[in-house]
Amino acid sequence: MTRYVIGPDVAIRLAHDQAVIRGGHQVLAPALLRSQVLSLLYQAVRRGEMTRKDAERQLEYVRGLRIRLLGDRVLQNVAWKAAGLLGWPDTFDAEYVALTQLHADALITLDRHLADAVKDLVTIAPIEALYGPKRALRAALPRELLIRNEGDANVHIYAPARMLTRGSADTTEFSDDCCAALSWFWSEACRVCTSGSSGAGSPVAGRSAQGRESCG
Numbered sequence: 001m002t003r004y005v006i007g008p009d010v011a012i013r014l015a016h017d018q019a020v021i022r023g024g025h026q027v028l029a030p031a032l033l034r035s036q037v038l039s040l041l042y043q044a045v046r047r048g049e050m051t052r053k054d055a056e057r058q059l060e061y062v063r064g065l066r067i068r069l070l071g072d073r074v075l076q077n078v079a080w081k082a083a084g085l086l087g088w089p090d091t092f093d094a095e096y097v098a099l100t101q102l103h104a105d106a107l108i109t110l111d112r113h114l115a116d117a118v119k120d121l122v123t124i125a126p127i128e129a130l131y132g133p134k135r136a137l138r139a140a141l142p143r144e145l146l147i148r149n150e151g152d153a154n155v156h157i158y159a160p161a162r163m164l165t166r167g168s169a170d171t172t173e174f175s176d177d178c179c180a181a182l183s184w185f186w187s188e189a190c191r192v193c194t195s196g197s198s199g200a201g202s203p204v205a206g207r208s209a210q211g212r213e214s215c216g
Contacts, residue, residue: 001026002129003104005096008036010108010127011065015058021066021130028104030079030095031071037062075099086117097122 003026006014011033014021021027041055076091078098083091097118100107106125109115115124 002106003028004125004130005029005100005104005107006033006067006130007093007096007107007109007111007114008033008040009110011037011062012040012058013110013127014065014130015061018061019131025130027065027067027130028099029067029069030075030099031069032092032095033067033069034062036092070099070103071095075102078102082118082121085121093118 001024005028041058044050045052045055075095075098078101079091079094082097083094088094093114096107100122106123108125108127
């Protein structure tokens with residue numbers, strides 16, 4: 001069993017995606033996680049970034065998530081030392097570092113600055129580690145790209161207008177950044193299929209990708 005410590009940012013991303021955690025993983029967090037998630041969602045609603053209904057749905061997901069919450073004296077002592085070592089003004093992030101050091105294999109965070117700051121103290125893992133193979137491919141793509149299987153033989157990839165460039169009056173081409181992301185996706189999809197993880201009968205790379213300006 002692999003044990004991961006997640007931060008409030010990761011919990012909210014999982015809730016947004018309504019993710020199903022891959023079997024064989026255990027998720028841990030300091031006891032303060034739920035209060036931080038509540039505060040972040042409240043702030044998002046206040047800023048108009050989501051509705052109260054959406055926030056409540058994500059809160060329910062986090063409340064129902066199978067997660068081990070810890071906040072004992074030993075954890076607090078190690079967090080104090082970590083915060084002092086890193087020169088932090090408080091111990092909130094340090095509790096996640098301490099918990100990883102004490103009980104987990106890796107820390108998952110979406111905060112690059114935090115990841116860089118603690119990479120010498122704990123192992124950092126990507127959020128894709130929590131997902132199954134198919135979902136991990138989607139999670140690793142830029143969030144602007146939307147991939148759908150619409151019931152036909154094709155996989156359709158929707159991209160916002162800013163990721164597309166006009167080739168001519170009747171054609172649309174992906175921008176360089178978009179092409180790089182798609183190239184990575186297809187190579188990973190082929191790797192998953194050839195390893196047998198996808199359960200698909202035909203290779204993903206054999207399907208077509210269609211770019212549409214439906215997101216932008």
